[in-house]
Structures are given as structure tokens and as C-alpha cells.
Amino acid sequence: MPRAIAVKISPTRRCLNRENLRAMPLSSCFSARLKRSANAVPYSREALRQDLVRVRIAWEECQASRARNAIYGYLTAVFDLVMWWAAEDRAGSRARWALQLRGVDLPTTDEPFAAVILCTTDRQKVDKRTRSKWSRVLRYAARYKTNAEPLAAFVRRKGGINKCAERFTRCLRRRGRN
Amino acid sequence: MKPEKTKNTNHRKAELIAEILRDYERHGDAMRYLNVEGKIAWKASPSMLQKLADAEREVEDDLEDFP
Numbered sequence: 001m002p003r004a005i006a007v008k009i010s011p012t013r014r015c016l017n018r019e020n021l022r023a024m025p026l027s028s029c030f031s032a033r034l035k036r037s038a039n040a041v042p043y044s045r046e047a048l049r050q051d052l053v054r055v056r057i058a059w060e061e062c063q064a065s066r067a068r069n070a071i072y073g074y075l076t077a078v079f080d081l082v083m084w085w086a087a088e089d090r091a092g093s094r095a096r097w098a099l100q101l102r103g104v105d106l107p108t109t110d111e112p113f114a115a116v117i118l119c120t121t122d123r124q125k126v127d128k129r130t131r132s133k134w135s136r137v138l139r140y141a142a143r144y145k146t147n148a149e150p151l152a153a154f155v156r157r158k159g160g161i162n163k164c165a166e167r168f169t170r171c172l173r174r175r176g177r178n
Numbered sequence: 179m180k181p182e183k184t185k186n187t188n189h190r191k192a193e194l195i196a197e198i199l200r201d202y203e204r205h206g207d208a209m210r211y212l213n214v215e216g217k218i219a220w221k222a223s224p225s226m227l228q229k230l231a232d233a234e235r236e237v238e239d240d241l242e243d244f245p
Contacts, residue, residue, distance in 0.1 A: 040196045041203065050206035054223065083212050148214045 043094070045101070051081055052098055055120040063125075071161070072152035078120070079138050079151050082112045086142070113138040133165045140168035202226075 058077035062070045085091040095115035099105075102119045114135040117126065126134075137155060141164070145154040158164050199220060202208035207226040213219040222230075 040192065041200045044200070044204055046204040047200075050203065050223075051209065053206065054209065054225075057224075080211055084210050084218050087212055087216070087218050147212060147216045 043088075043090075045097075048094065048097060049101060052101070052116075052119055055081060055116060059120050069152065072155070075134060075138065075155075076151045078113060078116050078134075079141060082116055082138070083142065085112065111135055111139075113142075133161070136165040136168040137161050140164045140171070143168075143171070 055074075055077045058074045062074040065073075082091055082095070085094045091112040092110065095112035096110070098119050099115050104118060114131050117131050117134055121131075140158075141151055141154055145151065155161060155164050158167065199208060203210070206223055207229075208220055209223045210218050210220055
């Protein structure tokens, strides 16, 4: 890593560990440069593939877990990916790219959250209805959640997955009427 | 106004950082995300954190062998 990073290493643990890395204090100059670099780095096909692999791993972990709230880990992975695509105003095009990369030929899936879910789950386990429900939940969160609040906390606060999906459907109906 | 040399140095540094990030991202070691301010930022990927944890454990095991 570049020398500008100031890493405080505990005298008792003389190696760079995960906690150090997560809490790595960046110099303000380096931090600002990193932020500028976010836009300067082109998003490659390989990077997209790696992002989809990460979301797929989140899906497999969710499937392997017996915890009631395990699905939030997966939904958060989908949400985080699409949200940064959306911040670059590329959610639609990258979702189509992801479908293409996975060899999925469904021109009707033009909604980014649904597309990523389709690319990263098992179709036998997640049918069209479930995909649509999860996609509505994520679109609802995209519209009303603040960046600081974790997705799981937001969805629970709003009454759970089914309630959020209903709320979003109501929003769509209201918008349709106006 | 900044001298031309400083500008060029900063430009080269920015290019180098972009190159490093692109490489890390392509290999699945770094990823982008939206931070609490709603800006795109970078962080180590879960697989990178796992690799570091494994490396840390290996070093600790090695240190135990050499008291």
C-alpha cells in the first residue's frame, strides 16, 4: 500500500491485522485522493465479475445459515452493489451487462435489483414473485433509507420484508394515479 | 498557482493510485461502496480481509515456533 497511509500498530501485536486495516486512519491528503480516484478508475468486466462473485457468496452463506435474519446479509450485498452503480448513474447498463455476463437472456428484467438477484441466486429457490418482492424492498430502501442506516435495521424498522414490499407497491400506485 | 513540477507529481501519484485500485479490484481484493455521505469510496473486500486473517494466523504460528 502507498506510504501515505499512517498505520498505528499495537506494540503487543506486531503485525497488520484485520482490525488495523478496517480502522486504518488515512492522511487527509491520501483520503481525498482516494475519493477522487473512485471516479478515475474504470469499471472493468473482471471487476464486475468479482462483484457478482461476492454477492453470490453472500447468497450461499445465507443459504447455509439457519439464522432467521440471514437473508439480510444477501440483500445488503445486492443493495450495496446497485447503489454505488446508481451513484455513477450506471445501474441500468451495468445490470444489463451483468445479465449478459451470466448468459441470462431476459430482456424483460430491466430493473437493476431484480437483475442482480437473478444473476446471483438459484432460480429453483428464488422464483419471479420472490425476486419481485425483494426488488421492491430494495427500491423502497433506495428511496427512503439514509446512507448511515444499515439496510436490515431500516427494513425491520419499517415492519419487515413483506411490509416494505407492500409499502413500495402503494408508492407506485400513488405515483401512477398522480 | 502551483509550479508545473508539483502538478505533474500529483498527477502521476493519482494515476498510480488509480492503477493500484484497478488492479486490486480486478483481483477481488478491493471493492467500491457508498459511504455514509453517499460518496463512492473503496474498502478491502471480504476475501482480502480473510487472506490477511490467514496470514496473521500463520505469522503467529511461526512466532510460537521461535520463542
